[in-house]
Amino acid sequence: MTIHSFVRDVEHLAASCRGVVRLPTDGTEYLEACSGWNVAWTQRPAVLVGATSEGDVVHAVRYAADHDLTVAVQNTGHSVTVPADERTLLIVTGGLDQVSVDPQTQTATVGGGTTWNPVLADAQRQGLAPLLGSAPHVGTVGYSLGGGFGWLARKHGLAVDAVRSMRVVLADGRIVTTSPAEEPELFWAMCGTAGSGLGVVVEMTTALVPVEEVYAGNLFYPLDAAGEVFDRYLDWSGQAPAELTSAFNITAFPALDIVPPPLQGQTFVIVRGCWAGAPGSDADAGPRQLDTWRAWKPPLMDTWTSIPFARAAEISMDPVDPLPAASSGRWLSRLDRIVLDAMVEAVCGGEGPSPILFAEARHAGGAIRRDNPEVSFGARDGDRMLELVGLITDPVADTDLEHRIATIWRRLKELLAPLPGYLNFVEGHERVQASRHAFDADTLDRLRAAKRRFDPHDLFRHGIPLAGPG
Numbered sequence: 186m187t188i189h190s191f192v193r194d195v196e197h198l199a200a201s202c203r204g205v206v207r208l209p210t211d212g213t214e215y216l217e218a219c220s221g222w223n224v225a226w227t228q229r230p231a232v233l234v235g236a237t238s239e240g241d242v243v244h245a246v247r248y249a250a251d252h253d254l255t256v257a258v259q260n261t262g263h264s265v266t267v268p269a270d271e272r273t274l275l276i277v278t279g280g281l282d283q284v285s286v287d288p289q290t291q292t293a294t295v296g297g298g299t300t301w302n303p304v305l306a307d308a309q310r311q312g313l314a315p316l317l318g319s320a321p322h323v324g325t326v327g328y329s330l331g332g333g334f335g336w337l338a339r340k341h342g343l344a345v346d347a348v349r350s351m352r353v354v355l356a357d358g359r360i361v362t363t364s365p366a367e368e369p370e371l372f373w374a375m376c377g378t379a380g381s382g383l384g385v386v387v388e389m390t391t392a393l394v395p396v397e398e399v400y401a402g403n404l405f406y407p408l409d410a411a412g413e414v415f416d417r418y419l420d421w422s423g424q425a426p427a428e429l430t431s432a433f434n435i436t437a438f439p440a441l442d443i444v445p446p447p448l449q450g451q452t453f454v455i456v457r458g459c460w461a462g463a464p465g466s467d468a469d470a471g472p473r474q475l476d477t478w479r480a481w482k483p484p485l486m487d488t489w490t491s492i493p494f495a496r497a498a499e500i501s502m503d504p505v506d507p508l509p510a511a512s513s514g515r516w517l518s519r520l521d522r523i524v525l526d527a528m529v530e531a532v533c534g535g536e537g538p539s540p541i542l543f544a545e546a547r548h549a550g551g552a553i554r555r556d557n558p559e560v561s562f563g564a565r566d567g568d569r570m571l572e573l574v575g576l577i578t579d580p581v582a583d584t585d586l587e588h589r590i591a592t593i594w595r596r597l598k599e600l601l602a603p604l605p606g607y608l609n610f611v612e613g614h615e616r617v618q619a620s621r622h623a624f625d626a627d628t629l630d631r632l633r634a635a636k637r638r639f640d641p642h643d644l645f646r647h648g649i650p651l652a653g654p655g
Contacts, residue, residue, distance in 0.1 A: 194252065198232070202236070204238070206234050207219075208231075208233075209229065221262010221263070221507075224507050225583075226268055228259065229269065230271070230275035234274065236280055239352065242385050245276050246356065250356065254272060255273045255643075255645070255646050257269040258645075259275060260279060261300060263324070264512070266612065266613065266648050266649060267617070267647040276385060278385070281299070281388075282295075284296070284299055286307045286311055288312075292390050293391055295326075295389055297387040297389065300321065300323060300324055301317035301318075309495040314497075316338070316342065316391075316394065317333075318334065318335040322498075325391070329376075330377070331377075332562050332607055336500055336501075337396060337459065339427045341394045345376050345557075345560050348372075348376055349391060350364035352386070353387070354384055356641075356642065369559070372560075374632050374635035374636075374639075378632065379608060382636055382643070382651040384639060385645075396464075399460060399491070399494050400459070400472060400475070401459040402499070404455065405453045406485060410482070411529060417481065418431075427551035428460055428463075431548050433454075434455040434456075434543055434544070435454055435532045435545075436542060436543035437452040437542060439542065453485070458548075460474060461494075472491075509577040511613075512611065512612065513590045513610065515571055516564065518602040530596075531573055531593050540578070540589070541573055541575040541586065544571065546569055546572075561628055575590070606619040616649060
């Protein structure tokens, strides 16, 4: 195909789509359309389609298939597995952002590019809450289909278990509805792989839970108290009821304007979490959980308080503005002082400032462990998970970050749980590698069979690899 015919066909594609179509020759408009939240990743596709309707997605998928291009999908761009290149058509789904909350069925139906922010706002007006994560500006679909371990998880379960149905554009351009009752094999396969390699989700219906107010926040302690705070946290969290989802965190806050002044340039040990009791239950149950900490050792700062769940972003205080970042996470067989030492080393060790901003050990269990044979997601039996998040300010920091993360996992090798991986906490090459251990052999064989059925020519090859024998 000549460049002239390619451009002519792109013009036909643009005329068919309601959303924008961009080429590398479009300069700044193309670059802006390609950019995501995590600016550490560079997407440079041959063609970009900013979809605003499911018809746009259908046209884009069919165009890619007809022109021997692969298809990548980007919503918010928080993470990337295999970046789009000159052999790729990139579908940006952010324009598919409709939200409809049904208080009778306690569900929300959302467009494939919707973030949690509008879902949270609309649900809260009905006294309901979605099972979102620590950052409401993350996309609903990828987060949910990758597992979705948020601040309501021990009480209400994972986001993947709340998914009720999806409308999906397949590799042949067909739109299908999939649920446990309709195209159940597609539903099973997508719910656990973040939808990777099987189709483009243009709409999703997810269950909501009756949560209005929670008791949540952070206790900030000095770094030199890390050992005693850690020991107390282990005992406290180990006895906690399922209403409490918590984490032990060490954060080195950068000296940046986006950080509140009291935290800038400071390193803290943090006990954070969320108490989500049933509506009408004992209102003092949550505060009593934290009063034991206050009596034990008054923190430097204490933000635990009753808040509407609409303010859930205040718990983790994740940055909202685009950043160059990287993350890595693994299940632990146990949480002990060896893990604490590794966390301190990750955030504070080395000759210069560490590019790792924080290390966080989350407490799982509770409703997370509920078995769900309708989904392929299997990483639900662990008790603790460790996540590392870093900032990439330059190529040197990038190399240092990769080295530090690899060193931490080698150091903790004997404590890493032999469980399926949690893919939402990893990205890029590490995500591809982790996917090999994210499923047991029988599940992987079944996923590969679904891949052969729904995408036999591997059009969607920018997610975790599913094509192969089995």
